[in-house]
Amino acid sequence: MSEHETVPVRLDARSYDIVIGPGLIARAASHIAPYIRAPRVIIITDAHVGPLYAKPLAADCAARGMRCDTLTLPAGEATKSFTQFEKLLNDLLALKPDRKTTLIALGGGVIGDITGFAASVLLRGVDFIQIPTSLLAQVDSSVGGKTGINTAHGKNLVGSFYQPKRVLIDTATLQTLPPRELRAGYAEILKYGLIGNPDFYQWLLRHGGEILAGDTPSLAKAIGESCRMKAAIVSADEREGDVRALLNFGHTFGHALEAECGYNDLLVHGEAVAVGMVMACRLSEKLGYLNRTVGDGLIQHLRAVGLPATPRDIRADWDANRLLAHMYGDKKAENGTLTFIVLKNLGEAVVVKDVAETLALDTLKECLT
Ligand code: NAD
Numbered sequence: 001m002s003e004h005e006t007v008p009v010r011l012d013a014r015s016y017d018i019v020i021g022p023g024l025i026a027r028a029a030s031h032i033a034p035y036i037r038a039p040r041v042i043i044i045t046d047a048h049v050g051p052l053y054a055k056p057l058a059a060d061c062a063a064r065g066m067r068c069d070t071l072t073l074p075a076g077e078a079t080k081s082f083t084q085f086e087k088l089l090n091d092l093l094a095l096k097p098d099r100k101t102t103l104i105a106l107g108g109g110v111i112g113d114i115t116g117f118a119a120s121v122l123l124r125g126v127d128f129i130q131i132p133t134s135l136l137a138q139v140d141s142s143v144g145g146k147t148g149i150n151t152a153h154g155k156n157l158v159g160s161f162y163q164p165k166r167v168l169i170d171t172a173t174l175q176t177l178p179p180r181e182l183r184a185g186y187a188e189i190l191k192y193g194l195i196g197n198p199d200f201y202q203w204l205l206r207h208g209g210e211i212l213a214g215d216t217p218s219l220a221k222a223i224g225e226s227c228r229m230k231a232a233i234v235s236a237d238e239r240e241g242d243v244r245a246l247l248n249f250g251h252t253f254g255h256a257l258e259a260e261c262g263y264n265d266l267l268v269h270g271e272a273v274a275v276g277m278v279m280a281c282r283l284s285e286k287l288g289y290l291n292r293t294v295g296d297g298l299i300q301h302l303r304a305v306g307l308p309a310t311p312r313d314i315r316a317d318w319d320a321n322r323l324l325a326h327m328y329g330d331k332k333a334e335n336g337t338l339t340f341i342v343l344k345n346l347g348e349a350v351v352v353k354d355v356a357e358t359l360a361l362d363t364l365k366e367c368l369t
């Protein structure tokens with residue numbers, strides 16, 4: 001039996017497979033070769049992941065006859081900036097790529113997002129392949145083609161929809177991922193259960209501890225299930241016309257918290273999503289949709305696995321009005337009104353437009369105290 005699982009993302013001419021399994025990086029070239037237009041690849045990685053995985057990947061590509069260069073960016077969210085984007089494009093151009101060159105994003109969501117965006121504009125578009133190495137990137141950001149960078153006006157506000165040619169998820173890379181980052185990725189896994197799969201959510205409540213302890217079968221199941229859910233949603237709604245928006249559950253609140261923290265190590269993205277999901281549960285209650293037990297249970301589970309559950313778990317001083325102002329800058333805000341993803345029930349998420357500002361502010365104030 002193959003130790004790899006393949007999950008298709010069906011998007012007509014832009015369809016591709018997600019391949020999941022341990023040890024894929026060392027054998028990546030054979031998975032990549034059928035999907036590149038010329039034997040010329042450029043690996044883009046960060047300063048944490050590069051020293052661990054870029055050499056074996058480059059060696060395997062070279063052994064397969066590919067010309068291969070590697071560019072290493074600083075690690076961390078601050079890399080998703082105009083400055084780093086400009087530098088990346090200039091460094092790429094200095095390597096004289098042509099339109100058949102393929103970029104390989106080797107790293108977490110930061111590297112995947114900036115590389116995908118670079119691929120979408122370099123020479124008006126070159127191919128790219130995702131090799132995600134953080135849990136968050138493996139279950140979410142490497143799949144679905146959202147690419148981009150942050151701006152002073154907010155997170156991910158400049159970018160493109162641009163699908164990779166293939167996603168190679170080497171689950172063995174999680175062995176070197178810092179525990180805090182593993183927990184951050186786990187928050188996005190919980191999101192899939194909360195928005196659309198109550199059985200999976202209940203399973204996660206029972207097995208979350210094992211997943212975070214690195215138990216291989218539990219991790220493989222959680223990654224596979226998350227990728228299947230993400231692939232189905234992206235296949236149904238690639239450009240976020242309707243159902244894909246549900247993947248932003250917890251993100252309107254979470255992005256506001258991240259913006260207030262200045263996109264630094266005080267709060268990493270998955271942690272912001274964890275807290276944001278609790279806040280979205282509280283808003284769902286105020287809208288009269290959700291029983292309070294769901295949010296209470298989520299808080300209990302997040303704390304049990306070592307994730308922050310409320311803004312005060314991150315820091316003591318928050319200003320509700322400042323967070324509200326960030327939420328108006330969210331991509332989902334339409335015509336100056338607030339849009340949120342809320343839960344009608346466990347496993348049933350909906351988009352609610354034009355939410356009254358007082359309700360959003362009440363939710364913020366409740367969650368900040
Ligand atoms: P990240 O890329 O900063 O990675 C987290 C940290 O882990 C970094 O320090 C990185 O160097 C390190 N790391 C990654 N893999 C490692 C490994 N195997 N061993 C050791 N260290 C490793 O952050 P992330 O949490 O992966 O991604 C967050 C980003 O993803 C945010 O910018 C967020 O906006 C974006 N995102 C995008 C989408 C999308 O659909 N495009 C979805 C969700 C999140």
Ligand code: GLY
Nearest residue numbers: 144146244247248
């Ligand atoms: N992570 C949200 C999306 O891919 O749509």
